[in-house]
Amino acid sequence: MILTLLPLLVPLATALLCALARSMPRLQRGISAGGALVLLLCALALLHQVLTHGTMTLIAGNWPLPFGIVFAADLFGAALVLLAALMLCVALLWQASDADAAPASPGLYPLMHGLVAGSAAAFLTADLFNLYIWFEVTLICALGLLVQGGALRQLDAALKYFVLNLFGTLLLLAAVALLHGATGQLNFTALGEAAARLDPAVRLLLFGLLLLALLIKSAAFPLFAWLPASYHTLPAPVLALFSALLTKIGICVLLRSFTGLFAPTPVLLLTLLGWIALFSMLTGVLGAAYHWDLRRILAFHTISQIGYILLAIALASPAGNAAAIFFALHHSVVKAGLFLVAGLICRQAGHYDLRRIGGLYAARPGLAVLFLLLALALVGIPPFTGFWGKYLIVRESFVQGEYLWGATALTVGFLTLYSMAKIWLQAFWKPHPDKNWQPSVVPRTTPAYVGLGLLVLVTLWAGLLPERLLLFVTSAAAALPGGGP
Amino acid sequence: MIWAIALALGIVIAAGTYLALSRDLLRCLIGLVLLGNGINLLLFTSGRLSSSLPPVIGADEMVLGVAANPLPQALVLTAIVISFALLCFSLVLALRIIQLAGSDDLTRLRAAEPTSQDAVKPALEEES
Numbered sequence: 001m002i003l004t005l006l007p008l009l010v011p012l013a014t015a016l017l018c019a020l021a022r023s024m025p026r027l028q029r030g031i032s033a034g035g036a037l038v039l040l041l042c043a044l045a046l047l048h049q050v051l052t053h054g055t056m057t058l059i060a061g062n063w064p065l066p067f068g069i070v071f072a073a074d075l076f077g078a079a080l081v082l083l084a085a086l087m088l089c090v091a092l093l094w095q096a097s098d099a100d101a102a103p104a105s106p107g108l109y110p111l112m113h114g115l116v117a118g119s120a121a122a123f124l125t126a127d128l129f130n131l132y133i134w135f136e137v138t139l140i141c142a143l144g145l146l147v148q149g150g151a152l153r154q155l156d157a158a159l160k161y162f163v164l165n166l167f168g169t170l171l172l173l174a175a176v177a178l179l180h181g182a183t184g185q186l187n188f189t190a191l192g193e194a195a196a197r198l199d200p201a202v203r204l205l206l207f208g209l210l211l212l213a214l215l216i217k218s219a220a221f222p223l224f225a226w227l228p229a230s231y232h233t234l235p236a237p238v239l240a241l242f243s244a245l246l247t248k249i250g251i252c253v254l255l256r257s258f259t260g261l262f263a264p265t266p267v268l269l270l271t272l273l274g275w276i277a278l279f280s281m282l283t284g285v286l287g288a289a290y291h292w293d294l295r296r297i298l299a300f301h302t303i304s305q306i307g308y309i310l311l312a313i314a315l316a317s318p319a320g321n322a323a324a325i326f327f328a329l330h331h332s333v334v335k336a337g338l339f340l341v342a343g344l345i346c347r348q349a350g351h352y353d354l355r356r357i358g359g360l361y362a363a364r365p366g367l368a369v370l371f372l373l374l375a376l377a378l379v380g381i382p383p384f385t386g387f388w389g390k391y392l393i394v395r396e397s398f399v400q401g402e403y404l405w406g407a408t409a410l411t412v413g414f415l416t417l418y419s420m421a422k423i424w425l426q427a428f429w430k431p432h433p434d435k436n437w438q439p440s441v442v443p444r445t446t447p448a449y450v451g452l453g454l455l456v457l458v459t460l461w462a463g464l465l466p467e468r469l470l471l472f473v474t475s476a477a478a479a480l481p482g483g484g485p
Numbered sequence: 486m487i488w489a490i491a492l493a494l495g496i497v498i499a500a501g502t503y504l505a506l507s508r509d510l511l512r513c514l515i516g517l518v519l520l521g522n523g524i525n526l527l528l529f530t531s532g533r534l535s536s537s538l539p540p541v542i543g544a545d546e547m548v549l550g551v552a553a554n555p556l557p558q559a560l561v562l563t564a565i566v567i568s569f570a571l572l573c574f575s576l577v578l579a580l581r582i583i584q585l586a587g588s589d590d591l592t593r594l595r596a597a598e599p600t601s602q603d604a605v606k607p608a609l610e611e612e613s
Contacts, residue, residue, distance in 0.1 A: 129560055129563075132564075133563065133567070136567045136571075139571075140570065140571065140574070143574060143578075147578065150581070152582070152585040152586055152596040153596040153597045154597075155578060155581055155582050155585065155596075156582065156586075156594055156595075156596040156597040156598075157597040158578060159510075159578060159579070159582060159594075160597070162571075162574075162575060162578065163505075163513065163517065166517055166521075166571065166575075167505070167517070167520075170517075170520055170521055170524050173524050173525075173528060173564060174524045174527055176528070177524065177527045177528035177530075177531040177557075178527070178531065180528075180531045180532075180557070180560075181530070181531030181532075181533075229597060229598060230597070232597075233597055290607065291607055292606060292607055293607070293610070296607075353609060353610065355606075355609060356609070
């Protein structure tokens with residue numbers, strides 16, 4: 001049962017040890033790599049246990065429910081923890097290369113492990129106040145990572161991230177306080193049961209407040225301003241970690257609360273979420289079409305992809321939940337991979353802005369192929385993962401008669417293709433604007449390519465052999481609280 | 486009593502929101518701190534204002550009599566510690582930004598998102 005807590009304890013211990021070894025960079029790197037590998041093993045063991053024995057719960061101090069603080073690892077949570085561990089390993093591997101790695105600093109590794117600890121705990125917790133704590137842990141670690149380097153543009157980005165995210169966290173705390181005041185519970189299950197007996201108007205108000213806080217955290221329309229304001233100032237590996245973890249915490253909790261805590265979910269909230277999803281998809285993809293900086297384009301696409309996941313959640317059916325889980329897993333891997341490709345592009349061609357680079361197809365065909373695979377997966381061209389994810393979502397919205405939502409999802413797919421084609425044409429096909437340009441000789445890129453290759457392999461495996469993943473997400477959706485027969 | 490607390494909460498949260506919307510960097514942060522304290526107060530009152538006696542079962546008693554609800558107190562203590570740490574961080578961040586930018590006007594702070602001279606395309610940034 002302690003296995004449920006290990007994905008939280010291991011990175012926390014690693015962060016602590018890394019902080020103690022701050023004056024010895026080699027030792028710190030060793031501890032950090034060891035901690036990441038142990039975390040990966042723990043995450044694999046946890047997923048295996050959950051697959052064989054079902055949801056694993058750990059009640060702190062063996063207090064009887066609903067008094068003990070509960071950690072519950074269901075299939076979705078365990079999969080997200082595994083993903084977090086994988087992304088941490090890839091990011092740390094990337095740090096060993098010269099491809100836009102984060103500048104060495106004593107705080108870097110403790111903060112990265114702290115971020116993973118906070119997100120893993122948020123994926124596993126089944127207690128509302130505990131969730132708030134882990135939101136704050138991820139917030140402070142993310143802030144620490146944002147200000148590494150200390151240039152004005154980074155501090156500016158950190159300030160905007162701080163103010164908007166702190167506002168979201170405060171709203172979450174207000175929702176926690178009001179829910180606790182109304183029901184006297186904090187445990188998800190007990191809270192859901194007690195909330196079902198509340199007056200419908202009070203329920204709507206409290207859940208609306210909680211929904212608002214979680215939507216800020218998941219960067220949905222119109223609350224996403226913190227994401228495009230800050231992501232483009234981060235170095236590639238940290239950015240990949242951010243994009244795989246941060247928005248997913250909001251999504252994960254949203255999915256859990258819509259299936260369990262809010263049940264029976266007020267129809268008004270579901271309809272509202274559907275429209276928010278629609279506008280997230282549209283604004284994200286239109287913002288990406290405007291931008292020319294690779295990282296900004298990809299950051300805006302994150303908002304659009306979050307819209308897809310929210311749409312799947314708004315459909316509120318077992319098939320919709322399965323689609324949301326599939327899309328969340330797909331998006332974490334593919335988007336992180338694309339951010340890493342952007343890091344390599346910048347290192348080889350000299351800039352993140354598409355107007356200043358070009359000619360990479362002739363100079364680096366391998367990188368071009370990696371980008372193409374990930375971009376096609378993001379757009380949703382069969383047989384890649386994006387296709388299966390979008391197919392599940394669009395089919396479920398048509399089955400439920402939500403033709404406008406489904407049609408918007410399809411249209412946004414075409415606009416995504418436009419952005420990816422823009423990157424392809426500008427960075428790879430167009431000759432470099434500088435006639436005398438030679439691709440920069442980057443001393444160590446092998447670790448970067450290995451990490452990126454790992455993510456591409458995961459995408460290809462999931463896309464070409466989707467049956468196992470589809471079965472997995474179906475059982476994960478059924479294992480959600482109140483998620484199925 | 487509960488009405489007085491509710492009124493105080495409303496005033497603190499309204500003042501916090503007003504200040505947080507300010508263009509002055511330090512006022513914005515003070516607003517967030519006020520907002521955070523208002524919400525901490527809300528969390529504290531979520532256990533009801535019943536009694537001020539400590540929740541201790543006496544030596545000759547078997548059950549707890551009239552006493553304060555200890556759970557919200559534990560929760561609010563955690564929240565206070567966290568908000569204090571974030572306050573310290575934000576003050577250092579603000580100070581550094583004011584030193585580097587030479588201004589505390591948030592509308593002029595566009596280092597991460599420079600305004601574009603071009604009508605259709607975003608600004609070209611020098612550093613990568």
